[in-house]
Amino acid sequence: MTKRFGSQTAVDQINLRFVAGQASGIIGPNGSGKSTLFNMLTGHLPPSVGKIEFGELDITALPPHERVGLGMARTFQLVSVFDSMTVWENLVLSTGRFADRGSRHRQFFFGPARSKTILEDCLGALERVGLQDKAGARTSELSYGDKRMLEIGIALSLKPKLLLLDEPLAGLSDHEIGDVVDLLHEMKQNCTLVIIEHKISKIMGLIERLSVLNDGVLICEGEPESVLSDPEVRECYWGKQVSNAEG
Numbered sequence: 001m002t003k004r005f006g007s008q009t010a011v012d013q014i015n016l017r018f019v020a021g022q023a024s025g026i027i028g029p030n031g032s033g034k035s036t037l038f039n040m041l042t043g044h045l046p047p048s049v050g051k052i053e054f055g056e057l058d059i060t061a062l063p064p065h066e067r068v069g070l071g072m073a074r075t076f077q078l079v080s081v082f083d084s085m086t087v088w089e090n091l092v093l094s095t096g097r098f099a100d101r102g103s104r105h106r107q108f109f110f111g112p113a114r115s116k117t118i119l120e121d122c123l124g125a126l127e128r129v130g131l132q133d134k135a136g137a138r139t140s141e142l143s144y145g146d147k148r149m150l151e152i153g154i155a156l157s158l159k160p161k162l163l164l165l166d167e168p169l170a171g172l173s174d175h176e177i178g179d180v181v182d183l184l185h186e187m188k189q190n191c192t193l194v195i196i197e198h199k200i201s202k203i204m205g206l207i208e209r210l211s212v213l214n215d216g217v218l219i220c221e222g223e224p225e226s227v228l229s230d231p232e233v234r235e236c237y238w239g240k241q242v243s244n245a246e247g
């Protein structure tokens with residue numbers, strides 16, 4: 001895939017494959033095209049050139065909610081939840097919105113049963129992210145870590161086959177990072193994960209594959225330990241971004 005913004009090429013002929021059941025990491029300096037890549041995978045941005053396949057299916061032309069219907073969910077680099085609503089309202093609104101759209105005619109025949117399933121999925125997700133006691137709290141009153149957990153909970157309530165996480169550990173305390181990493185390990189049991197993350201050491205025990213982007217180009221890909229010891233990766237990543245990256 002390639003993505004151009006005017007004269008700038010943010011993603012330059014990247015060809016990537018994520019294996020079902022595995023967890024993959026993506027690293028690269030700020031501005032290297034990581035979030036743009038996610039935005040194309042989820043349908044938030046159309047590629048300038050290229051195509052996206054999900055399983056056997058060409059999904060390049062599908063809008064985001066239809067990709068969610070196929071089993072793709074994401075979290076955003078900056079936590080994306082509604083501050084004015086309660087935790088529970090955030091969950092039910094998001095889950096219901098996607099579930100309804102994904103199966104409108106099923107909704108017509110199985111409406112009440114479907115709604116019951118949505119509520120059960122929301123409750124299950126709330127417990128998995130440990131926010132069951134805060135269901136009635138206004139989201140604006142949550143810590144940043146809890147908001148991140150809520151966002152992951154919303155993604156989980158959609159029961160994704162593929163979950164894309166854009167810097168899930170950014171801005172969290174060490175304790176909160178531990179909680180999210182534990183949750184990622186648990187999610188990995190039944191979900192394919194792709195994780196953009198600067199704090200690479202925190203996810204080394206989780207990922208089977210690691211890809212490195214630099215200036216929109218995929219410069220290295222493979223088994224995480226060997227990718228990190230690649231001279232070009234060390235040069236561009238650790239060299240360029242000592243303040244942001246860590247080892």
Ligand SMILES: Nc1ncnc2c1ncn2[C@@H]1O[C@H](COP(=O)(O)OP(=O)(O)O)[C@@H](O)[C@H]1O
Binds near residue numbers: 028032035
């Ligand atoms: N919607 C957009 N319009 C114009 N330029 C953009 C847009 N989104 C990203 N870019 C540019 O594309 C490049 C890659 O950005 P991004 O994918 O956010 O990088 P990363 O997530 O690796 O930090 C940056 O130079 C950024 O300014």
Ligand SMILES: [Mg+2]
Binds near residue numbers: 034035
């Ligand atoms: Mg980004």
